[in-house]
Amino acid sequence: MNFISDNAYGASPEILAAMTGAAAGTAISYGDDELTARLTAKLCELFEREVAVFPVVTGTAANSLILSALCPPYGAVVCHAKSHIAVDECGAPEFFTGGAKLALVNAPDGKLVPGQIDEALTHFWGGVHAMKPSVVSITQATEMGAVYRPEEVAALAERTHARGMTLHMDGARFANALATLKCTPAQITWKAGVDALSFGATKNGAVMAEAAIFFDPAKAGDFGRRRKRGGHLVSKMRFISAQLLAYLENGLWLANAARANATAARLAEGLAKVPGVTLAHPAEANAVFAWMPASLAKTLHDAGARFYDWETAPDGRVMARLVCSFATPETDVAKFLGVAAGR
Numbered sequence: 001m002n003f004i005s006d007n008a009y010g011a012s013p014e015i016l017a018a019m020t021g022a023a024a025g026t027a028i029s030y031g032d033d034e035l036t037a038r039l040t041a042k043l044c045e046l047f048e049r050e051v052a053v054f055p056v057v058t059g060t061a062a063n064s065l066i067l068s069a070l071c072p073p074y075g076a077v078v079c080h081a082k083s084h085i086a087v088d089e090c091g092a093p094e095f096f097t098g099g100a101k102l103a104l105v106n107a108p109d110g111k112l113v114p115g116q117i118d119e120a121l122t123h124f125w126g127g128v129h130a131m132k133p134s135v136v137s138i139t140q141a142t143e144m145g146a147v148y149r150p151e152e153v154a155a156l157a158e159r160t161h162a163r164g165m166t167l168h169m170d171g172a173r174f175a176n177a178l179a180t181l182k183c184t185p186a187q188i189t190w191k192a193g194v195d196a197l198s199f200g201a202t203k204n205g206a207v208m209a210e211a212a213i214f215f216d217p218a219k220a221g222d223f224g225r226r227r228k229r230g231g232h233l234v235s236k237m238r239f240i241s242a243q244l245l246a247y248l249e250n251g252l253w254l255a256n257a258a259r260a261n262a263t264a265a266r267l268a269e270g271l272a273k274v275p276g277v278t279l280a281h282p283a284e285a286n287a288v289f290a291w292m293p294a295s296l297a298k299t300l301h302d303a304g305a306r307f308y309d310w311e312t313a314p315d316g317r318v319m320a321r322l323v324c325s326f327a328t329p330e331t332d333v334a335k336f337l338g339v340a341a342g343r
């Protein structure tokens, strides 16, 4: 019963097979290979426009290198106070931007609303004395398991662009969001005003494969050099590109995400029926956050369930974070709910 993270599970056989396939013969190094060219063409087709694509191996690299391209060292990035870039990247966004400031806001379910952009920048009015408002960064699906609708992204983008800023989307769980939304990748990104996307695959079936995507290739600037300088220009890039191609081909990415989301939905539905348990956030993607008595959390841990006690309330209740993946066994959900229900 492992609900610690979607990273806990392995990789899809199709992706492993594609890596094996990429091992045959020879190829040009550092991304000038045929698979990387095919990947770029595939992503242009998927997003219905020319995009600039830069494969990397971690989401932290995609996020912080994109921010470095969009934000000057004296810039401000508006983001959620509990976003991955704010609390889980060891200051990489500040490091790669050369000193940008994160302007933090709190928002229910991790979803920013347009008014919060202005709120976060209230004190950034002092001309040369203040950080320059530069980027708004949102996470799709959010760190709390919720999903932005296209109209919500569009409203944020409108405010962002009106302030002369750019909009970044951390899509570590982009496929999970898309599987819920059932819209096109274009509709939830550039058509809604997103300028750059961290396109994640590792959590949803890849071994290690992410991509930084710029919807206006001109906005990528010197990204190639930034990636090299950041240690993310992988010499055998074809192995990352092979993973991403296999991920996208035949709809594997959305099938994996739909399965993870359905498993999380079953878990959320079952937990909501357990006396004393309430959902802390809507389970719209593949993560479930549930408040429960500390005694129940302990019973579940003792029964072998692995999950994070994410927060503790003043009254002692625990917020459990339970993440499902493309490979979480249904039997684990049934067993977990059985223990929760005292069976």
Ligand SMILES: Cc1ncc(COP(=O)(O)O)c(C=O)c1O
Residues within 6 Å of the ligand: 057, 058, 059, 060, 061, 084, 139, 142, 143, 170, 172, 173, 202
């Ligand atoms: C919202 C979010 N963004 C980005 C990442 C990527 O992180 P990593 O650098 O571990 O690949 C994660 C992983 O936990 C995440 O949850």
